[in-house]
Amino acid sequence: MSATFKVGQRVLVKDGDPPGHIRTPFFLRGKPGVIESIHGEFRNPEELAYGKEGLPKKPLYFVRFLQKDVWPDYRGAAADTVCADIYEHWLDAD
Amino acid sequence: MHDMPGPHDLGGKDFGPIDQRDHERTDWDNRVDAVLKLMLDGRRFRVDELRRAIESLPEKDYMSFSYYQKWLAAIRILIVEKGMLSEDEIATRLAQLREKAAG
Numbered sequence: 006m007s008a009t010f011k012v013g014q015r016v017l018v019k020d021g022d023p024p025g026h027i028r029t030p031f032f033l034r035g036k037p038g039v040i041e042s043i044h045g046e047f048r049n050p051e052e053l054a055y056g057k058e059g060l061p062k063k064p065l066y067f068v069r070f071l072q073k074d075v076w077p078d079y080r081g082a083a084a085d086t087v088c089a090d091i092y093e094h095w096l097d098a099d
Numbered sequence: 100m101h102d103m104p105g106p107h108d109l110g111g112k113d114f115g116p117i118d119q120r121d122h123e124r125t126d127w128d129n130r131v132d133a134v135l136k137l138m139l140d141g142r143r144f145r146v147d148e149l150r151r152a153i154e155s156l157p158e159k160d161y162m163s164f165s166y167y168q169k170w171l172a173a174i175r176i177l178i179v180e181k182g183m184l185s186e187d188e189i190a191t192r193l194a195q196l197r198e199k200a201a202g
Contacts, residue, residue, distance in 0.1 A: 022104065026151040031103075032110035054151035056144065076111065 007046075008064040008093065014040045015099040016068060018091060026054035029095045037099050038070040041088060049092065064093040106161040107154045122166075131167040134174060144177045152176040 010016055020035035028050055043066055048059030072085040079085070124132075138144060152173035156164070164172060178184050 026147070026154065027104075030110045031108045050147045050150075053145050053147035056148060059147075 008043050008066075010040050010066060010093070010096060010098070012040050012042060016040060016096045017099040018068075019095050019097060026051055029091055030089055032075060033070060033089055033091070036070055036075050038068040040066050041069040042067045044090065066091050066093065066096065068096070105154050106156070106158040128167040131171045131174075135170055138174060138177075143181060143183065148177055149173050
């Protein structure tokens with residue numbers, strides 16, 4: 006599998022709001038996280054959503070974020086996290 | 100600043116606690132489920148397209164429709180988009196069914 010990022014690596018979710026069907030949650034865009042695990046490679050759902058083939062397949066990561074990195078006014082425990090599935094084309098190395 | 104996401108992208112909005120009770124499926128729900136299965140098995144469209152169509156619903160519909168109402172509204176969008184039926188054909192048939200139900 007041709008995953009660019011390794012488990013434990015720090016990543017930054019790309020920012021912005023491109024048109025179309027997007028699988029990256031709005032509240033995580035522009036936020037730093039860590040690769041928790043790698044799900045595998047899948048056809049790109051952002052293209053499948055418009056009847057295209059979604060190839061080549063894209064690596065899909067399980068990414069962990071600190072809640073305090075996601076919400077500026079977060080009042081819970083400093084170690085609280087939230088995880089999400091993010092496709093590789095939405096990630097940069099941090 | 101960028102635009103706000105669609106109504107489906109809810110992370111961070113305050114809707115209070117999640118209703119975790121099980122929901123009973125109605126016969127109507129099962130019919131919608133069957134229609135979707137026919138569409139997917141017949142390769143009329145993909146489930147990713149269904150999701151995209153659900154996300155394109157107007158916010159008031161997205162927030163008020165049940166799970167299967169969202170499916171049916173999205174199936175209707177895709178049936179028209181793919182040219183299986185026109186909006187006129189659907190409207191005509193709905194009018195016939197309403198008349199029959201009323202009579």
